[in-house]
Amino acid sequence: MTDELRGLLRESAEAHLPDRARILARVGRGTAPRPRNRERVRVRVRALTWPKIALATLATAGTLTVSALMVVTTPHAPDPPRNPTAAAPSSVARPAAPVEGSRTENGPLWADGSVDPHSNTYWAQSNVTLKAREPLTSLVVELRIALTEGVRDTGSWRTRPAADFDLSARQEGGFLVYRWTLKPGRSVPSGEHVFAGQYDHAPGGRDAKDDTYRIDATAGAGAGAGAGAADGGASVWGGFA
Structure with a gap:
């Protein structure tokens, strides 16, 4: 290879060196979120959030309803007698007091x-x-x-x-x-x-x-x-x- 040919090749390679500033600018534009993409993200978040809120609300209401039914349907034991220690009446017949009253x-x-x-x-x-x-x-x-x-x-x-x-x-x-x-x-x-x-x-x-x-x-x-x-x-x- 002649010295003249080597010089031509070097000049051609130098002419094709990447422009660093242009490359960085393009990378920055590519990574920045586009306005349309942001709006889609918001719509998707709202679409996902409302069902979750609705389900949580229904679950809470269901829990309260079940609790209320349990309170209403729970059987109530009868109150104990006011006087559980009172003795039962004697089975022995008790004669009546004398009809003549008293004379003391x-x-x-x-x-x-x-x-x-x-x-x-x-x-x-x-x-x-x-x-x-x-x-x-x-x-x-x-x-x-x-x-x-x-x-x-x-x-x-x-x-x-x-x-x-x-x-x-x-x-x-x-x-x-x-x-x-x-x-x-x-x-x-x-x-x-x-x-x-x-x-x-x-x-x-x-x-x-x-x-x-x-x-x-x-x-x-x-x-x-x-x-x-x-x-x-x-x-x-x-x-x-």
Whole structure:
């Protein structure tokens, strides 16, 4: 190759060198987003966003609807009874209170019925207190305890000597009946005397509203407990309410 040919080739190559400034300008124009492309991007974003928003809204509404239905349809358990510890009524028939009411004072007699303060939730003692203004030559004291649940005789006592009285304790007519009868030839001095019956009952206390007592007596030289007032006979009765 001659020197002349080499020079021609060099000149031709130099004439085809790339214009760096023009190339950079074209690259910049190619990478910049066109206005039409930007608008398409916005439209596409909106097209994708609204379905998602609609689906999210529907899902939320569905959740709220299901929750509301669950609240409405959830069965409500009945309220417990206000008093779950109250005892059931006793199955034992309770006799009615005496129709004759009460008479606590008559002639030489005065009487009162009371539940002893030492009674407790399982056991009780009912006291009949008698005040005699004159000596008594005959006397019958009867204490009637209604047969509520668990009532059972556990004993009795009196302030007068046991040898002066005949005592019976038995069930009759829906009652536990204690009866003290003064023996013939014995007497009861004037003053205060107590006759008491003792018994078990169902736990939890006991209502004595149906319990009663009665006392028949003769003062002085009367003919006996059944004698009339003119002969010194007198009777008193009452309850324990």
